[in-house]
Each structure stands twice: as structure tokens, then as C-alpha cells.
Amino acid sequence: MSDRPGVEPPGPWLQPLPTEETLSNGVRLLRMHLPGQQVISARLMVPVTLADEERVHEGVSVMMARLLDEGAGDLDAEAFAAALERHGAALGASAVEGGLSVDLDVPVRHLSGALRLMADAVGRPTFPEDEVRRVLRNRLAEIDYETASAPHRAGRELIATLWDPASRAARPAAGTPSTIGALTRSAIVERHAALAAAGGALVIAGDLQGIDVREAVEGSVGEWTGSGTAAAEPAAALPRLDGHTVVVVDRPGSVQSELAIGAPAPGRADPSWAAYPVMAYLLGGSPGARIDAVLREDKGYTYGIRAAMRPRALGGSFAVTGSVRTEVTAEALDLLRGILADTVKGFSRAELATGVDFITRATPGRWATADVIADELSALTLERLPMDFPSLTLRAMRRLAPDQVTEAAAAVASSVCSTVIVGDADAIIDDVRALGIGEVHVVTD
Secondary structure, three states: OOOOOOOOOOOOOOOOOOEEEEOOOOOEEEEEEOOOOOEEEEEEEEEEOHHHOOHHHOOHHHHHHHHOOOOEOOEOHHHHHHHHHHOOOEEEEEEEOEEEEEEEEEEHHHHHHHHHHHHHHHHOEOOOHHHHHHHHHHHHHHHHHHHHOHHHHHHHHHHHHHEOOOOHHHOOOOOOHHHHHHOOHHHHHHHHHOOOOOOOEEEEEEOOOOOOHHHHHHOOHHHOOOOOOOOOOOOOOOEOOOOOEEEEEEOOOOOEEEEEEEEEEOOOOOOOOOHHHHHHHHHHOOOOOHHHHHHHHHOOOOOOEEEEEEEOOOOEEEEEEEEEEHHHHHHHHHHHHHHHHHHHHOOOHHHHHHHHHHHHHHHHHHOOOHHHHHHHHHHHHHOOOOOOHHHHHHHHHHOOOHHHHHHHHHHHHHHOOEEEEEEOHHHHHHHHHHOOOOOEEEEOO
């Protein structure tokens, strides 16, 4: 037994990098050959700025995205779905600040045919009136669900109180009841007409052995140019400047309170970014993190509270979210704020090592399948980051000193400007006000 070798730490991760070229329509083509990955993932990212939406039609970009596969080219909604099924393909689309993403997953042998369907979806959607009405109805039902769900309701109030009311980031990307109710087919068609291929990117990841990817793409997505002009560069969201806002969303009779605390924070393009995910992990990334060590393990107030960075196309935010029992709401909030404030006292090297080890050793495991790799590469194009950004970030994390993580924690702790509680206002309001953390506003659904 004494001759048994010790377990050595893993060596540095060598991130796979795509090959890159430009299509005839100006779209960047990023190819990632992954031997053995017989399901190919394609991600088309088209520049879109949600701030360009008319205020009365906010949510139109997301609704347009949801309708792209509800009839396109010469096929109605049912025929288009049947065509996807024949290719064994799954296609969907979404829109966020900075980009419209059209996602395709398809077996290798059906790539060319599925890419033509993707091209029709983005370039020749028909937007049938009955499908438009159905998608808008579904969104209104979705809003009802989000309102009934405490975590969703807290998230909606958090962005409304975190960002300047004039900023698009302060309102849901998928719209509100009033803006969805005002949408028409013509508004959706007009939004689609504003799209342009220029500045977009197409990621193809999977086993590409023996496939002429350039030919397949040029004969499909490469033929689409769009009728619009290049989208404006996304702007960073503006934080509120009117002090700390505390909001209680009243849920009479609720047996628990959903907490959400937010602060503006850097995005992934910031030179100091590497310290922020590590800091968030040490505060609320695991059951052994600082927050759960107190509120879950010691006090038993919660099943778990998480801290996370939320990067945007530019900039981002830091959020702490989770639920506690109603009767301990104020005490839990006070403890939580104290934990954040105590970060100025610093992190030990041993504590830092646990966060760095987890993130740097877990990240390579995520790069195991074509869909995850395609998602990550398309996100890098959305945020205008270099393709080797993940490996550069992990390298920077391994060089972090405790002071750098302390500075990141102190920055977000001092910038907290929004606290949201979804719970029974009558049961918690007096104790929350007694904390003296700011004027407390009560709202109802």
C-alpha cells in the first residue's frame, strides 16, 4: 500500500478552438470539429438591440423569435414541423439584449437539409395570423404564471428596482401584459424586416469529418442577407441612482418569503472579471459557501440561498436569491446583509483555493458535448469576446490573490441598491422596517 502513487492535480485545460471564416453575406462561420459527436449543433446569432423596440411594443423581438418556426418559406406551421421531424432536427429561437439566437440540433447526415430549414426560418418566416394570436396568448398566460411564482415575481421586481426606469433592462425582455396586448402581426413583421445578417455569426459544432461545411452553409444561411441595417451596438444598462430600494411584494398567508438582493456589476469583458465568479461561488455557490453555512447549516432558515453573477451583452449584475421561512424573514435578511458586508474583511488563501479549484476543474467537463460548446461560442460572439476567453479566464483565476476577490466582493456589497421580498407583508413588514435599511415599499400583484 505504501507504493500506491498519490493523486496529482489535473494539468491545465486546453480549450478547443474553432476555425473561423466569413461567409459571402458577411456572417462569421465558426466550425468546431468534435469527433464522435454525431448530433450537430448549429447556432445562428443575429445582432438585435432590444432598446430599439418601441416602448408600446416591448417584447416584439422575443415574440418574433418564437414565431420563426411557425411556418416559413413555402411551408405552413404543420408542414414546417413535419419537415424538421423528417430530418430528426430540433429548431428554436430566442432573443436577448444584443442578439437573436436561432438554435438547431440535427443528426450529421441531415445537416444540409436542416440548414435550409434554418435559413427559411430566419429569412422567410410567414407569421400566420392564427399562430401570432396563439403565441401572444401563450405569453400572457406565461406572465400569469410568472406573477404567481415567487422566484419569477421577485426577479421581475428586482430588475425594475435595480436599473434606471428609462433603461430597457428594467423591463422584461418578453414584454408585459400591456405591450403584448398591443402587438399585432404587422408590428412583428416590421421587427423581422429590420434584421440584417451583417455582424452575425454561425457556429457549427459536431463531427464534421467528410462534410463540406462551407458548401452546406453557403447554400442555406449564407444566402440570407436580411432587409434591415446593422443593429446598433448594445449599451450597458444604467443603474438606479436614487438610493437603496426595498420592496415587499405582498402575498397574504405565504409561509415563506422569497428574497432577492441585487447590485450592478461588471460583465465578462471587464479586466477584473475572473475574480467575480469566484467571489460569487464563495458567497453562495455551494452548501458550504458563506451564506448557506449560516442560514442553512447553522440556522436552518432555508433550503438554500444562491449568489451568482448575471452578465449581459455589456455589464451585468450580482444577485443573491432564495427563500426563507416567513417568521425569520427579517432576521435572515439581516444576517444575509451582514455576510455581504463582512466580505471587506477578506478571504483566506484556503477559501480562495476551494472556489478556484471548483470552477477551473468543473468548467472543462462542461465542454463535452456539441450543444454546450455551440452555446458557449455563440455567447462569446454575442458579448464580443475572443474565442479563447474561457481558457484565459481560468488562467486568470488560477493567478488570483485573496485581495482581488475581496475587492470584487466589496464592490458589489457597496453597490447593493435593490432588495425585494415576496411574502406576507402583514407578517414581516414591521420587522423589515426595523432593520433600517431603507424606505420599504409594499406592492401587490
